[in-house]
Amino acid sequence: MGDTAVEGLLRELAPQVLGVLVRRYEQFDTCEDAVQEALLDASVQWPEQGLPDSPRAWLITVASRRVIDHMRSEHARRRREESAAVSAPADESVAPAPGEERPGDQDDTLTLLFLCCHPALSQPSQLALTLRAVGGLTTAQIASAFLVPEATMAQRISRAKQRIKATGAPFGMPPGPERADRLRVVLHVLYLIFNEGYTATSGPELLRMDLTAEAIRLTRAVHRLLPGDGEVAGLLALMLLTEARRPARTGPDGRLIPLAEQDRGLWDRRLIEEGVELVTKALSSTALGPYQVQAAIAAVHDEAATDEETDWPQILALYDVLSGMDANPVVELNRAIAVAMVHGPRAGLDRLERLAADERMSRHHRLAAVRAHLLEMAGDTAGAVAGYHEAARLTTSLPEQRYLEDRATRLS
Template sequence: MNGAESAVVTVFREEWGRIVATLIRTTGDWDLAEECAQDAVAQAVARWPRDGVPRNPGAWLTTTARNHARNRLRRAGIEAGKLRELAALPDPEAPVDEAADSGIDDDRLRLMFTCCHPALPLEGRVALTLRTLAGLTTAEIARAFLVPEATMAQRLVRAKKKIRAAAIPYRVPPAHLLPERLGGVLGVVYLLFNEGYAAATGSQAIRGDLCAEAVRLARTLARLMPTAPEALGLAALLLLQDSRRAARTDADGELVPLDEQDRSRWDREMIEEGTALLDAALVRRAPGPYQVQAAIAACHATAPTSDETDWVQIAALYARLARMVPSPVVRLNRAAAVAMAEGPAVALELVRELDGSGELAGYPLLAATRADLLSRLGRTAEAARAYRAAIDQAGTDAERRLLARRLADLGPEEP
């Protein structure tokens, strides 16, 4: 890829959401906004290699997209007499005013809240966020969620239609709705990250693109809402988790467990950015689940070696998280931390309680955790049975292979 092409890709990633958000505000037309952003990118691809990359590529793309919108509206306006919308657009002849563009970030925030409106189905929120804010194509989103492209296109069409037909507002919600609605926005970004990180089904263990987009969105949210502790907490959490991406799989694409990862391959810059965001969140003294999870991730990220991990602190944080989020998965993670802090026997008791409750029936990590604990207690035959159950339930091939390795490591089973 030559310089001009990579400049287009970089600017595209950074600017797409901004351009679409601004055009939606000025035209009220979601499809028009996307098409004009696309036209501007196509024009950059054609021109920059020939004419050179403009000094301010982002402003160039924005202005070009606005001109496309103005021209399209002018044509439509002559036919339909929609001059009101035309007048609402900024003067294309005016020089690009960088200071005036500071309002554009607010547009992106508006767009996030609208895309993640709770009146839209969750899958529509996720698709719309990736399409309009991250600029992924319908085909890319369809691939990421393992559905046919036509299905994904339908989701996007329906979501956009409902925004228009039901008059879902294009704005950052007023103060009394903000905490609840922000939770919804953060939830979508978190889901995106987890889709990429865990890749619940399929053969590819980590779909890095989704993780990268989620990190980008979380960073943007943290920058735009610096006084919202959970927005900072989510950005911190995702950065700290994603800092391990290079070390999570080996050369053959096999998953590498945390305690076996090469910590020199963890991304130090992301860890520093993540811990700084977490500190900024914690001083606001309004703890929430994302901040606690980020604190747990920070314990791992800042431990020089696996043996030096502060498991007592991690187990305490999981206990706190379990009080905030009554989820059996959190209790299972707590059990794994307790195993390290207080020994496998105590943890096995917690796992047995979870098992008895039936809340995690069929969840592969329950069997896998029980297997690990039994193995550490030297109860090899029971451990082998639990590993086999976990292998049957595992969602990805990489998980299955990791579990199979652990099963093999148990050695010969006693008769």
């Protein structure tokens, strides 16, 4: 089995193994460290020696030994926990017979996601801990993704684990109303991971395919566990419909290509079909939610054979619905674009004036970029050039900066 295949298998198994250990030993930080060590051992041994009969059981056994060794070395005040750990059943060290179900065979991925997205953690900590504990990424990989030193990311993850320990949060699904609230946090974290991968907020690369792939993989896992949840299906559909355009989003030199200019023949039709099927089913069978509406908007874009054939009135109607559910500045910015495409650039610019008073958007490069684009559509070349220069100055993404400067140069 090749290194790439092993890496994929380990990422899939990581949350399952960690879930078993946390449920058994109740020490998240110790269990997470033990799982990371077991994953490292497997990444070295399995490509050379071949897969064990039960890779999951192998990882649980190795990681459990690490936890027990750690607990045995603890001070006397931890002896009670040590005894419980040593006497814990070790039946998962043997692969279950075909058709036989072991108590530890349940998939704890969703429970683990809920724990990593605990409301006591900051959003950056939720992101980092999710990628580490559920995604199986190393601290170095996560640090690289978010352009911070590895030591900084290690401290962030360590503080997050300590914070979870301090809350005394049990390993299990939150009760009733809290579960619905926490699921919204889980989906938002996965949404943020995908967005950071699809349009990196800073650095030399526009795309981080490792992050988009990880976000889709984790969202697929949640969808398998909650197949009847419309918003989970909506988020997965949104990711797939957006990811489908990735092959056409950059040129050979890595330069950004806007949606209107993309070669739609390069779009991934398989992902589009899957995304459309998901959102269509969700819209017809579950309560309407923001991710479903966003996925429906993405589907309208993806199903247009050319940019000119885009059904902008339908997109505007969907943004009107979305605005009623979640009237945040980003939604209103995209809604202004749809207004401009339906009612003309001046109508869109009027909408932008209202956003300019919102301090969350007043210094954001996307507001300046959209204003420049609408000014260009309206024939105000000088205003558009100034707007593109302003947007280029505000962004920290080098590909976006190059694109915006190119637009300004083309008009000058």
